[in-house]
Amino acid sequence: MSSLPSWIRQHLAALRALLVLTVLLGLAYPLAILAIAQIPGLKDNADGSFVTNAAGQRVGSSLIGQSFTDADGNALPVYFQSRPSAAGDGYDPTSTSASNLGPEDVVDSIDDPATPDEDERGQSLLTQVCARSLAIGEREGVDGSRKYCTASGVGAVLAVHHAGPGFDGAATRVVSVNEACPTTPFLATYQGVAVDCRTPDDDIAAGERILVRGDAPDRPAVPADAVTASGSGLDPHISPAYADLQIPRIARERDLSEAEVRDLVEEHGTGRALGFIGEPNVNVVELNLDLDRATAAP
Structure with missing residues (x-):
């Protein structure tokens, strides 16, 4: 062996290490863990319960x-x-x-009639919670209402446009962002301004986002884990x-x-x-x- 070139000796040493580690970690260790997993009390969980x-x-x-x-x-x-x-x-x-939806996900996506071949609808986390709570309430015969939800089961969210720059000045237009036209908005007026249903052309991001609490109880009848x-x-x-x-x-x-x-x-x-x-x-x-x-x- 000593007469072999150093590069061959290095490769042979690497091969021996590979074989030893393969036997230890690729065969002996998995088989040992498998044997331990068959011990009464562990077997059921190890096999998949x-x-x-x-x-x-x-x-x-x-x-x-x-x-x-x-x-x-x-x-x-x-x-x-x-x-x-x-x-x-x-x-x-x-x-x-x-x-991957968070607590600030409160605005639904609505369908655009200009692209009839595409379904662009998408529920926000808030609307998902509202819709689930309403359905469970109806199924179980309890009050399914929740804070910041409309009676129809969508997020009660408004986009309020103001006269001044930013969100300053009086409200000039109010849109119910989760109620696409021709739906009648859950509120008739807000700060004296008629509430409109939402159209695909509405610039929701330009309005001040307002969540309307409504008159739902502080503690909903439908538990949180039922809707999330x-x-x-x-x-x-x-x-x-x-x-x-x-x-x-x-x-x-x-x-x-x-x-x-x-x-x-x-x-x-x-x-x-x-x-x-x-x-x-x-x-x-x-x-x-x-x-x-x-x-x-x-």
Whole structure:
């Protein structure tokens, strides 16, 4: 070996290191971790925490949420509903993501008649929250109104144009930015000026943005997690408050007493980790599977 050129010795040393590291890190280490993962108590989580239905068929994971809707996206009334998801078409583990919309996203995009082949409509985060809250309120028989939302379920936002430079002087024109014409605006007048519906030609950015609080209660009947997606878009949990809101509907649709449904909810609820980390929650995937086991599957 000593008679070999130095560059060959260097390559052979590198090859030996590659082989040793491949065996250690590419084979021995993964196999050791796999063996540890099969220890009772760890095996279920390592294998994916799969869940099965009443027929014993694997139908998902307790760690990944699901949408309990029909082919048109309408909520199935016999199931507890999950929180919204921005992951792909909803709870897609290959597209886990948040919506990336923030609290200042309050202006919708409207369609321009000049480009009939293009759908330019887009809901702001505020309108998404308003629309979801209204729909949930109607489904659960509670007041779905929220602050800064119109009665029709869009963001209550005005663009107020002033006589002076910037936002100085009296208001000269007011536009309801999330109500495209010919919709009748949620307010008739603002500061004595008639409120107009929005047209594609309106320069919304030139007006002072005003959010109108409305007369909704300070504490909405529909919880926040019912109208906002989680950061991953895969969260299988809802808050106890959202679960409680749905209990009367589930009991009615399943022909169960509310006490029976509440017992199932409590079985699938968890408290704060170590008593102080995080928030209490209810696993909707497991809860709905137990509902199917407790009653005839719809």
